[in-house]
Amino acid sequence: STGQSDARGALIVLEGLDRSGKTSQSARLLSHLNGLGYPVESWRFPDRDTAVGKMISSYLTNQSQLDDHTIHLLFSANRWEKRSLMEAKLKSGTSLIVDRYSYSGVAFSSAKGLDIEWCKAPEVGLLAPDLVMYLNIPPEKAAERGGYGGERYEQLEFQKSVAKYYEMLSDPSWKMIDACLPLEDVEEQMKEIVLDCVVSCQKGKPLTHLWL
Ligand code: FDM
Numbered sequence: 001s002t003g004q005s006d007a008r009g010a011l012i013v014l015e016g017l018d019r020s021g022k023t024s025q026s027a028r029l030l031s032h033l034n035g036l037g038y039p040v041e042s043w044r045f046p047d048r049d050t051a052v053g054k055m056i057s058s059y060l061t062n063q064s065q066l067d068d069h070t071i072h073l074l075f076s077a078n079r080w081e082k083r084s085l086m087e088a089k090l091k092s093g094t095s096l097i098v099d100r101y102s103y104s105g106v107a108f109s110s111a112k113g114l115d116i117e118w119c120k121a122p123e124v125g126l127l128a129p130d131l132v133m134y135l136n137i138p139p140e141k142a143a144e145r146g147g148y149g150g151e152r153y154e155q156l157e158f159q160k161s162v163a164k165y166y167e168m169l170s171d172p173s174w175k176m177i178d179a180c181l182p183l184e185d186v187e188e189q190m191k192e193i194v195l196d197c198v199v200s201c202q203k204g205k206p207l208t209h210l211w212l
Contacts, residue, residue: 010090012095012098013098013103013131013132014099014133017135040094040095046075050081076123079123083126101129105123110168128207130197130200131194132170133193135177140156
């Protein structure tokens with residue numbers, strides 16, 4: 001194969017605790033890749049614009065109460081409802097920079113006490129990221145960054161527990177980024193890693209599925 005017909009966009013996921021800098025870095029990576037002429041979109045989960053996303057948003061802002069299993073499945077359903085569009089975008093050559101994905105789903109629900117394998121099950125069959133970048137920051141430091149916004153999970157003790165589950169989920173392919181560094185340094189590191197990934201997907205690296 002020349003590889004040309006298998007060229008596709010890259011599925012790039014940013015993970016990390018609340019206030020680790022994922023959202024600012026997503027924006028910077030988006031404009032970087034755009035500037036280089038690569039088709040790219042920035043996505044995030046939860047996607048609060050869908051019907052399921054509205055239920056999630058109401059839960060996160062404490063306007064509704066849901067059983068832990070129920071909200072877990074809604075977060076997963078929110079990824080499933082975007083799955084076919086995600087695949088179409090990637091196959092058409094558009095790269096996606098995704099702020100949170102299944103790893104947030106499993107880490108946050110496991111931190112509440114749900115069984116980790118039970119949490120992973122509904123994620124099986126979703127597209128596997130080509131790259132996971134973990135913005136690593138001690139929970140105490142993240143909490144100092146201008147404080148939390150007051151959503152349901154933005155509490156230090158809970159974030160500490162989430163960090164432990166992220167560690168359990170991580171594998172050697174994850175790129176660990178020191179999120180305590182200045183924004184610009186973090187950005188430089190991430191740009192290089194992302195570009196490598198975009199290039200390898202352009203060369204036709206096959207798409208795979210969770211759970212890896
Ligand atoms: N969150 C996010 C989950 O608990 N499960 C999930 O599957 C996802 C994607 O939702 F506290 C949590 C993580 C965070 C909250 O995320 C909202 P943003 O990034 O602050 O919107």
